[in-house]
């Protein structure tokens with residue numbers, strides 16, 4: 478059966494680490510355009526998506542729609558709905574919307590991506606779709622360039638894992654949506670509490686998640702210094 482494929486742009490956060498009370502960081506500008514617009518543009522040009530669902534904080538829904546109307550000429554396939562209380566609740570809002578409006582089955586694929594990673598490439602998106610169809614789930618990663626140090630007490634090192642087996646997670650993270658939703662629904666509150674991404678939902682239950690090669694330029698804009706880094710990357714493109 479043909480896959481229904483949805484792009485899920487995660488923009489439901491407040492950007493507290495950016496320290497910018499005026500607006501959440503996804504609405505800040507780089508290269509004279511809001512970060513979220515750069516990211517949406519990367520998904521709009523990819524023909525595989527049946528729809529692109531953008532999830533923003535409730536208070537920023539109309540602003541998001543205004544930006545899309547202003548910057549994205551053909552925005553008929555873009556839907557804007559509210560995000561959730563956590564990053565994974567935002568993903569579950571997207572899956573619920575898909576189920577209610579398009580139907581949800583084992584062939585429904587979602588490509589979830591941080592709205593604040595505007596330098597995602599066509600290749601990463603394409604390989605995410607392929608891997609999600611073939612393997613059911615995938616994570617976009619880059620090999621760790623620094624040695625990873627673990628400290629349980631935040632004072633002394635408790636372990637230094639073998640760097641050759643270490644990666645840094647990025648996004649997109651892509652899935653068969655129904656399976657992700659069903660496994661997430663079975664997690665305890667304690668299990669949900671420790672999650673910082675979506676792939677761990679599956680990893681906690683021993684499910685396989687395939688690796689897709691990311692890129693060092695696929696940065697997540699988190700702190701003020703990342704804005705300068707993003708402008709530099711923009712300048713290089």
Ligand SMILES: Nc1ccn([C@@H]2O[C@H](COP(=O)(O)OP(=O)(O)OP(=O)(O)O)[C@@H](O)[C@H]2O)c(=O)n1
Nearest residue numbers: 487488489490491492493494562563564567592
């Ligand atoms: N409830 C949430 C929380 C985060 N995100 C999105 O997930 C991505 C990665 O999260 P992060 O960089 O942590 O964004 P924020 O949560 O906004 O940042 P902070 O933790 O500094 O508040 C962002 O695009 C953010 O908008 C989301 O869709 N819904």
Ligand SMILES: O=P(O)(O)OC[C@@H](O)[C@@H](O)[C@@H](O)CO
Nearest residue numbers: 564591646647648673674697
């Ligand atoms: O919400 P946070 O920014 O703290 O973390 C999000 C990250 O975990 C996410 O962007 C990928 O790195 C997942 O591997």
